[in-house]
Amino acid sequence: MSEATIAAISTPQGTGGISIVRMSGDKSKEIIDQIFRPIYGGPIDSQKDNRKMRYGNIVDDDEIIDEVMVNFMIGPSTYTREDICEINCHGSFISVKKILNLILDKGAVLAEPGEFTKRAFLNGRIDLSQAEAVLDIINSTNDLSQAQGINQLNGSLRKEIDSIRKFLLEALSRLEYSINFTEDGEDLSPDEIISYMQKANDKIEKLINSSNKGKIVKDGINTTIIGKPNVGKSSLLNALLKENRAIVTDIPGTTRDLISEYINLGSFTLKINDTAGIRDTEDIVEKIGVDKSIELSKASDLIIALFDTSRKFDNEDKKILELIEDKNAIIILNKTDLDSIFDKSLLDVNLPIIETSMTENIGIDKLEETITEIFDASEINRESILITNTRHERLLKSASEKLASSLYDIKMGISLDAVEVDLRGSYDDLGLIIGESVSDEIMDKVFKEFCVGK
Numbered sequence: 001m002s003e004a005t006i007a008a009i010s011t012p013q014g015t016g017g018i019s020i021v022r023m024s025g026d027k028s029k030e031i032i033d034q035i036f037r038p039i040y041g042g043p044i045d046s047q048k049d050n051r052k053m054r055y056g057n058i059v060d061d062d063e064i065i066d067e068v069m070v071n072f073m074i075g076p077s078t079y080t081r082e083d084i085c086e087i088n089c090h091g092s093f094i095s096v097k098k099i100l101n102l103i104l105d106k107g108a109v110l111a112e113p114g115e116f117t118k119r120a121f122l123n124g125r126i127d128l129s130q131a132e133a134v135l136d137i138i139n140s141t142n143d144l145s146q147a148q149g150i151n152q153l154n155g156s157l158r159k160e161i162d163s164i165r166k167f168l169l170e171a172l173s174r175l176e177y178s179i180n181f182t183e184d185g186e187d188l189s190p191d192e193i194i195s196y197m198q199k200a201n202d203k204i205e206k207l208i209n210s211s212n213k214g215k216i217v218k219d220g221i222n223t224t225i226i227g228k229p230n231v232g233k234s235s236l237l238n239a240l241l242k243e244n245r246a247i248v249t250d251i252p253g254t255t256r257d258l259i260s261e262y263i264n265l266g267s268f269t270l271k272i273n274d275t276a277g278i279r280d281t282e283d284i285v286e287k288i289g290v291d292k293s294i295e296l297s298k299a300s301d302l303i304i305a306l307f308d309t310s311r312k313f314d315n316e317d318k319k320i321l322e323l324i325e326d327k328n329a330i331i332i333l334n335k336t337d338l339d340s341i342f343d344k345s346l347l348d349v350n351l352p353i354i355e356t357s358m359t360e361n362i363g364i365d366k367l368e369e370t371i372t373e374i375f376d377a378s379e380i381n382r383e384s385i386l387i388t389n390t391r392h393e394r395l396l397k398s399a400s401e402k403l404a405s406s407l408y409d410i411k412m413g414i415s416l417d418a419v420e421v422d423l424r425g426s427y428d429d430l431g432l433i434i435g436e437s438v439s440d441e442i443m444d445k446v447f448k449e450f451c452v453g454k
């Protein structure tokens with residue numbers, strides 16, 4: 001029995017120029033024939049009209065619902081590998097709703113979140129890492145996260161995982177030969193097996209190590225602005241936001257206990273953790289003050305530390321300096337428009353120092369440049385494969401542990417059966433990344449993060 005024909009609105013909710021209602025499944029053709037009345041030419045011809053836009057009206061009996069363009073695509077050369085029909089209607093919330101309801105009346109069922117992409121995966125057009133890449137692209141908020149998504153959609157991660165699994169398979173087949181065809185593993189050439197395992201291990205470690213950079217790309221550079229009261233922290237945040245405020249989609253599944261401001265800087269997103277929740281109550285702010293920021297800054301990728309040059313370097317400034325001296329931090333000397341009584345020679349640390357005046361808008365450009373330079377230099381780029389997905393990271397770590405244990409066992413001459421079990425476990429963990437033998441439960445979890453219509 002074939003799958004139900006699904007339908008959904010694939011464009012954002014709300015008003016726009018054009019919206020797309022999409023169907024996928026065997027009944028697509030039959031349904032579109034019932035509701036589409038072409039203005040020129042005859043009914044849609046599956047072969048002749050394949051992947052061509054046709055112009056006409058969507059009708060309910062004789063009532064015209066909307067004027068549209070229809071694109072019918074015959075499977076299996078489609079996004080889902082099934083017959084697909086896309087109706088491009090006016091971008092009115094009402095038009096879209098009416099057309100969708102009409103399609104549902106004719107026998108389609110409402111698609112679940114991500115179901116089009118899920119079908120593309122289940123029908124073998126893309127692997128699970130590529131399906132996840134589609135979600136990453138949709139949710140991307142900066143140049144690099146979008147580019148990483150595109151690379152992954154084009155199979156960059158898949159190829160890397162395949163190449164690692166090839167090494168593991170070489171090791172496994174030699175091991176199994178020894179177990180099955182020789183007595184007590186005689187003829188076993190452990191050096192050769194170990195070398196394959198080592199090669200796999202190196203590649204896995206490299207991927208795991210990329211996940212910090214991956215997080216910076218995907219979630220933004222976790223940034224804390226720190227400084228004693230009244231140095232100009234809010235003024236700095238406002239200055240940065242003015243030009244660069246990022247549009248951030250609401251990513252499902254992530255709980256945010258902190259309010260964050262997102263700022264686009266060059267290819268990156270700066271995620272500035274905001275203590276907005278506690279900002280209202282002035283006396284609490286006083287009490288928490290620098291200590292709160294210190295706590296925040298511990299988990300930061302970048303600290304921007306502000307000092308007020310119109311006041312003396314004091315104990316609180318000292319505390320901040322101590323906190324940042326061994327961190328990825330930038331020092332800002334603010335209020336340079338006022339007379340300075342600040343002893344700069346006390347700033348005896350090897351960190352970039354930028355002089356600013358927030359009120360005169362001086363130095364903000366320099367700060368933005370410095371941040372971009374720091375992260376450009378850290379090998380975060382479009383070409384390298386970065387792990388941006390926590391599911392992938394967990395599986396790589398699990399594969400790595402099993403591989404380490406099998407490496408230990410084979411070097412110690414412990415039972416080959418135990419080596420084999422761990423080696424196979426490692427191989428299977430990597431398979432789950434690309435969706436091999438993946439359970440329904442995991443699949444549901446992956447696709448529930450999608451929006452309807454994707």
Ligand SMILES: Nc1nc2c(c(=O)[nH]1)N(C=O)[C@@H](CNc1ccc(C(=O)N[C@@H](CCC(=O)O)C(=O)O)cc1)CN2
Nearest residue numbers: 010020022071073076077078079080081086116125454
């Ligand atoms: N209108 C529209 N725009 C869209 C999509 C879509 O489904 N509809 N996409 C997605 O939501 C993305 C494009 N991705 C796509 C990926 C594969 C195929 C596809 O038909 N692949 C076939 C045919 C390849 C060919 O022969 O040209 C295949 O791989 O066999 C189409 C779109 C973004 N823009």
Ligand SMILES: Nc1nc2c(ncn2[C@@H]2O[C@H](COP(=O)(O)OP(=O)(O)OP(=O)(O)O)[C@@H](O)[C@H]2O)c(=O)[nH]1
Nearest residue numbers: 228229230231232233234235334335336357358359
């Ligand atoms: N002259 C001068 N005043 C500034 C400058 N930057 C900020 N100020 C002023 O300093 C005062 C405090 O600025 P804020 O940005 O609120 O400082 P803050 O660090 O967020 O202060 P708290 O919320 O108390 O921690 C405001 O009156 C600003 O207008 C500057 O570069 N020059």
Ligand SMILES: [K+]
Nearest residue numbers: 230233234235
């Ligand atoms: K403030």
